[in-house]
Amino acid sequence: MLQVNPTMPVHSVAEFIAYAREIRFVSASAIPAQARSRTWPPNCSARPPASSFVSVPYRGSAPMFTDLIAGRIQGAFENIPASIEQIRSGTARALAVTTAAASESLPELPALSAGLPGVEAFAVADIGAPRDTPAEIIATINATINATINAGFADPRLRARLEDLGATILAGSPEDFALLIARETVKWTRVIRSAGIRIT
Known part of the structure; x- marks a missing residue:
């Protein structure tokens, strides 16, 4: 979920992008780099400087929200369950939400990809x-633990x-999960290389 301090004069992703030069934005992920690549073409003269997004590491959601609510940072990407x-x-x-589709919990929020095609996290x-x-051990674990989990998911409460x-x-087989991880690895490898992100 893309969220901001409520005193910020932005109420949409478009307004947020226009305001981006002036803010301190926190994220524990590469989502800002992915969004930048869709928002500002590499050779665009209006492309904002790299300092537009300052990535501030936090030890969990609680201290991040303390600073967001206090206004020491203006925006953040954070998981929906931690933010709701x-x-x-x-x-x-x-x-906005960063998933491909809108959230059932907050259906009024648009998906970020509606304005920035291809951005999904x-x-x-x-x-x-x-x-x-x-593989035989994986199959045994999946047949026991996964059956229990799926039974729980079937409970409407x-x-x-x-x-x-x-x-x-999101339920599925070990093979389904392996494909998901493979797709995500390819996607984020491209983002990291394009943004020049390095571990220091």
């Missing part, structure tokens, strides 16, 4: 095993609670 109570209480203002909570785990928290249920 601040949005509902009005201590932060949501502008989401977090996944999953159950995994070491990379070299034998649990589904309703997860959706109220802003989570989207």
